[in-house]
Amino acid sequence: MRTLKVSEKNRDFFSQVYQVVREIPRGRVTSYGAIAKFLGSAGSARMVGWAMNASHKQIENIPAHRVVNRNGILTGKHHFNPPEKMIQLLEFEGVIVKNDEVRDFDKVFWDPIIELDIE
DNA sequence: ACGTTGACCTATA
DNA sequence: GTATAGGCCAACG
Structure with missing residues (x-):
């Protein structure tokens, strides 16, 4: 269990999303959805998507390819350039992607609610 | 200021 | 298994 320290500056939703990712x-x-729920605003999963959309503007690298929808489908691949980049990045890390869907999703799923603690 | 738009999720049929 | 509906709320035009 790792503890996430949220400083005064990083209190806004987007920054918190980036820290979790x-x-x-x-x-x-x-x-x-798991990220949204972890941050206490379940139902605002779309905002997490927005954060990913804006993640390329961030100075630090955000591994946005490690975030998929709840079915393990790579719905965000069209926002990469090229779209295949997302699959490549995942498979490079050992995640098997078949037909835009993560294989053994339940086994590679990482739940911030279990793995992270917020400070 | 306001209507529309989503890298979503849950529920229901 | 698919389909449709409603809620969500920050950002964009």
Whole structure:
């Protein structure tokens, strides 16, 4: 269990999303909804998507390819350039993607609610 | 200021 | 198994 320290500056929703996404280990994935729920705003999963959409503007690298929807489908691949990049990144880390869907999703799923503690 | 738009999710049929 | 509906709420035009 790792503890996430949220400083005064990083209190806004987007920053918190980025901090969680950065904690996803190599070869594991999580879902938009899981992040939203972890941050206390379940039902705002679409905002997590928005955060990913804006993640390329961030200075630090955000492993947005490790975030998929709750069925393990790579719904966000069209926002990568090229779209195949997302699959390549995942498979490079050992995640097997078949037909835009993560294989053994339940096994590689990384749940921030279990793995992270917020401070 | 306001209507529309989503890298979503749950529920229901 | 698919389909449709409603809620969500920040950002964009």
